[in-house]
Structure formats: C-alpha cells, structure tokens
Amino acid sequence: MKLYNTLTKKTEELKPINPGHVNLYTCGPTVYNYAHIGNLRTYIFEDLLKRALLYEGFQVKHAMNITDVGHLVGDGDEGEDKLEVGAKREGKNPLDIAKFYKEKFFQDTDALNILRPDTVLPATQAIPEQVEIIKTLEQKGFTYIGEKAIYFDTSKLADYGKLSGQKLSEKKSGAREEVVLDPDKKHPADFALWFFLKGKYENHILHWASPWGEGFPGWHIECSAISRKILGQPFDIHCGGVDHIGTHHTNEIAQSEAAFGLPLANMWMHGEFLLVDSGRMGKSEGNFITLDTLKEKGFSPLDYRYMCLQAHYRTQLNFTWEGLHAAKNARYNLTLKAKELLVGNKIVTLDTSATRATEFGIKFANAISDDLNITQALAVAWEMLGSEISGSQKFDLLMQFDRIFGLRLEEVKNIKDTLVLTEDVEKLKQAREHARQKKDFAKSDELRKQIEELGYEVLDTPEGQKIKRKISL
Numbered sequence: 001m002k003l004y005n006t007l008t009k010k011t012e013e014l015k016p017i018n019p020g021h022v023n024l025y026t027c028g029p030t031v032y033n034y035a036h037i038g039n040l041r042t043y044i045f046e047d048l049l050k051r052a053l054l055y056e057g058f059q060v061k062h063a064m065n066i067t068d069v070g071h072l073v074g075d076g077d078e079g080e081d082k083l084e085v086g087a088k089r090e091g092k093n094p095l096d097i098a099k100f101y102k103e104k105f106f107q108d109t110d111a112l113n114i115l116r117p118d119t120v121l122p123a124t125q126a127i128p129e130q131v132e133i134i135k136t137l138e139q140k141g142f143t144y145i146g147e148k149a150i151y152f153d154t155s156k157l158a159d160y161g162k163l164s165g166q167k168l169s170e171k172k173s174g175a176r177e178e179v180v181l182d183p184d185k186k187h188p189a190d191f192a193l194w195f196f197l198k199g200k201y202e203n204h205i206l207h208w209a210s211p212w213g214e215g216f217p218g219w220h221i222e223c224s225a226i227s228r229k230i231l232g233q234p235f236d237i238h239c240g241g242v243d244h245i246g247t248h249h250t251n252e253i254a255q256s257e258a259a260f261g262l263p264l265a266n267m268w269m270h271g272e273f274l275l276v277d278s279g280r281m282g283k284s285e286g287n288f289i290t291l292d293t294l295k296e297k298g299f300s301p302l303d304y305r306y307m308c309l310q311a312h313y314r315t316q317l318n319f320t321w322e323g324l325h326a327a328k329n330a331r332y333n334l335t336l337k338a339k340e341l342l343v344g345n346k347i348v349t350l351d352t353s354a355t356r357a358t359e360f361g362i363k364f365a366n367a368i369s370d371d372l373n374i375t376q377a378l379a380v381a382w383e384m385l386g387s388e389i390s391g392s393q394k395f396d397l398l399m400q401f402d403r404i405f406g407l408r409l410e411e412v413k414n415i416k417d418t419l420v421l422t423e424d425v426e427k428l429k430q431a432r433e434h435a436r437q438k439k440d441f442a443k444s445d446e447l448r449k450q451i452e453e454l455g456y457e458v459l460d461t462p463e464g465q466k467i468k469r470k471i472s473l
C-alpha cells in the first residue's frame with residue numbers, strides 16, 4: 001500500500017514496524033463547540049484510511065486524543081484557552097462543555113459511519129504523562145522558564161521544522177500576522193509546554209500541580225504523551241488536517257524526538273481543507289456549517305460522506321449546496337442499484353464472467369493502494385455496475401467495496417422491495433394504463449401524480465409504464 005508521507009514529501013510503500021499491524025494516531029477534536037463539516041471531512045479521510053488498511057488485511061490499532069484543555073485561540077501561545085471560551089459563553093464548567101461537545105462529536109461521526117478509535121483519551125486524563133515528558137525535556141536542556149510558561153527551545157533542535165520544510169528563521173509566532181509576539185520567548189517559534197497560573201491565566205479554571213507549580217499543559221504536548229502511551233514510539237501513521245503541519249505536528253515531533261531520541265511516527269498524512277463557496281469556513285465568515293445544518297436541510301450525513309468520496313484527500317474540496325445535491329442523487333442511485341441487484345439475485349444467473357469480476361476487484365484494490373485514490377475506486381464501482389458481469393457478482397463486489405466507502409449499502413437488505421406495489425398503486429397503475437390506451441393524457445398525468453404522492457416514481461418506457469417505490473435514505 002502506497003501512501004503520501006508529508007515528512008519525506010514522497011509517496012512510499014507502507015512498512016509497518018510490526019508487520020501486518022498498523023498503529024494509527026489521529027488528532028482529535030477540540031471539544032468547545034460543534035464540529036463543522038470541514039473538521040468532519042478530516043475525520044472521514046482518516047476513516048477511509050483506516051478502512052483501507054483493514055481492507056488490505058492489516059490489523060489496526062487506532063488511538064485519538066480529545067483536546068479538553070490547553071488549545072488556545074489562534075493555535076499559538078496567545079489568546080484564551082478555547083475550553084474556557086466555551087465555558088464562559090455557556091456559563092458552564094469547562095469539563096461539562098467538553099463532555100457535551102465530545103458526545104456530540106461522536107454522534108456526528110457515528111452518523112457518518114466513521115469507525116470509532118480503539119482508544120480515546122482526553123488531555124485532562126493524561127496530565128502525569130505530559131508532565132513526565134516536560135521533565136525529561138527539562139533534564140535534557142530543551143526548555144527555559146519565562147514569566148507565564150515553561151517553553152520548548154526550538155533553537156536546540158537542529159532539524160526543527162522538518163515536517164513543513166519551513167526554516168526556523170521564517171517561522172512566525174502563531175498562524176496569523178497580528179498575533180502579538182510573546183516577550184517571554186527567545187524565538188518566535190518556541191512554544192509553551194506548561195502554562196503557569198499567572199497574568200491572564202491567573203483564573204484558569206482547570207489546573208494541576210507540577211514541578212513548576214500549578215498550571216495547565218500547552219496544546220501540543222498532549223498528543224506526544226497520549227500517542228506514546230497508547231501506541232508506543234515510534235508508531236506507524238500520524239494524521240490530521242493540513243493546518244496541523246506547520247505548528248501542531250511540527251511541535252509534537254520536536255518534543256517527542258528531543259525527549260526520547262526517536263522519531264514520533266514514521267508516516268505523517270494530512271487531509272486537505274474543505275472550503276465553502278471557495279472560501280474559509282468560520283464563525284466570523286458566517287458560514288459555519290455543521291452536520292445538523294445539513295440534516296435540517298433534508299440531507300443525510302451519508303450524502304456528505306459520499307460528497308467527500310468524490311475528491312482525493314490531498315485536494316481541496318469546495319462545498320456547495322448543488323454539489324451536495326448531486327452527491328445525494330448519486331448515493332440514491334447507488335443504493336437503488338444495490339437494492340435492485342439484491343432483488344435480482346433471487347433469480348439465479350448463469351455466471352460466465354468470473355475473470356471480469358476479478359478484474360474489477362483488482363482495479364479497486366489498486367486504486368485504494370495508490371495513496372487512497374477513493375475517487376478512482378468510486379469510478380471503478382460505477383464501471384463495474386454498468387458492466388456485463390452477473391447481478392450476483394455485482395452485488396457481492398459492491399458490498400465488498402462498501403467496506404471502504406462506508407455508505408451502509410448492506411442496509412438495502414432491510415428496505416422493502418421497490419418493485420412490489422401496494423394494492424392502491426396497482427389499481428392506479430391499471431387505471432393509468434387504461435387512460436393511456438384511450439390517449440386520455442390529462443387523466444394519465446393526474447394518475448401519475450397520485451402514484452407519485454404515494455411515494456413511487458413512474459417511468460414511461462417503450463415496454464410500457466414502470467413503477468418503482470422510492471426508497472427513503
């Protein structure tokens with residue numbers, strides 16, 4: 001299986017440390033607000049990766065953190081802790097905020113048919129492990145103490161910034177220009193490992209004892225500590241969105257490598273951004289779209305999942321409502337096709353095209369192992385459905401492919417047969433047949449409407465009218 005590694009900037013063959021087993025770490029959500037569909041695109045990408053690994057026969061151990069402390073507004077070391085912002089906004093304790101949005105996050109990911117990680121650990125439940133790493137860094141001379149925090153000294157690490165390829169001299173403090181430079185820091189790229197309860201953090205609600213006094217951890221240290229605790233170091237694959245490359249993942253690598261003299265992870269994979277109407281999504285832009293927004297507009301979460309299958313994970317995806325409509329229709333057609341194949345399966349077909357079916361299986365697997373080319377895999381699925389192979393082969397292949405697509409196509413087994421008409425519809429069908437024979441088209445149209453109102457669709461073909469029950473997804 002070939003995957004693109006941000007660290008080496010090459011597409012490489014995956015070679016797990018323990019052959020046949022892949023240890024996978026994905027950066028989890030900051031649980032101070034609803035996840036937006038951009039965040040969810042990243043989790044869908046990671047799910048496709050995990051499903052592809054399972055499909056290829058690897059055993060996967062998947063760990064994820066939950067950021068419930070320390071992630072400051074702006075990703076740098078300025079601004080307020082996002083959890084405290086959420087707590088103030090809603091008049092609650094940060095841990096209640098975290099609990100609420102964590103539950104909501106998993107409701108969303110379940111609805112998107114995203115497989116849950118094997119282990120999920122919130123930052124607040126791994127404080128001793130974080131403190132241990134900071135102690136090690138201090139012993140090894142990688143830290144210095146400022147007014148409000150203990151910092152990582154990036155100048156002590158020769159290859160700091162290797163993930164992004166950005167030189168230390170180019171690195172600005174925080175992602176945005178307007179971020180005020182912290183006078184405490186020797187270099188703008190240095191970052192906080194542990195904040196003290198001083199200055200604006202004097203009243204920080206969550207805090208723990210440490211060798212440097214009461215305080216709370218910086219954002220990046222939680223992932224170094226949690227991934228190491230659960231997966232060991234190094235582990236195989238570390239994922240996140242592209243915005244993590246320059247700061248969060250760069251700093252995770254710096255801390256873990258400086259502390260233990262070992263790589264943190266062998267492969268680093270990053271999902272590209274979702275744009276909305278070609279722009280950034282955010283509260284201030286007024287286009288913060290959640291999964292609930294999609295549901296309110298009559299879409300299923302799986303329509304959005306289908307939409308994400310239509311773009312490679314390393315290309316930006318532009319969200320538009322028209323695009324989502326098209327994805328909804330395509331998913332409807334795919335599910336209907338699966339249903340019809342299932343019904344058709346009851347009729348035994350003579351299997352004459354086993355080789356051709358195998359070819360589709362190979363083409364699909366090749367697409368997947370080519371840096372997760374899901375778009376190509378989806379194209380193979382449609383090509384296969386339009387081919388000459390038997391209905392039962394099509395159905396079996398589609399179910400096999402859906403182990404990666406995750407569109408819950410197996411649920412067609414629970415959908416009533418679309419070609420079986422109720423008595424009412426059967427009567428209307430006959431009446432319409434009559435009207436058409438008498439060329440009474442007004443009557444025929446009226447009857448079509450009545451049939452459609454009962455949840456069926458009517459197709460007039462050269463062989464006569466075909467009526468199918470619409471399935472609701």
Ligand code: AMP
Binds near residue numbers: 027028038241274
């Ligand atoms: P956060 O909850 O802010 O820590 O982010 C959760 C995940 O969403 C991270 O992996 C981010 O890289 C990712 N992310 C943030 N914005 C977007 C976006 N517009 N499109 C895709 N992924 C995003």
Ligand code: ZN
Binds near residue numbers: 026027028223248252
């Ligand atoms: Zn992380």
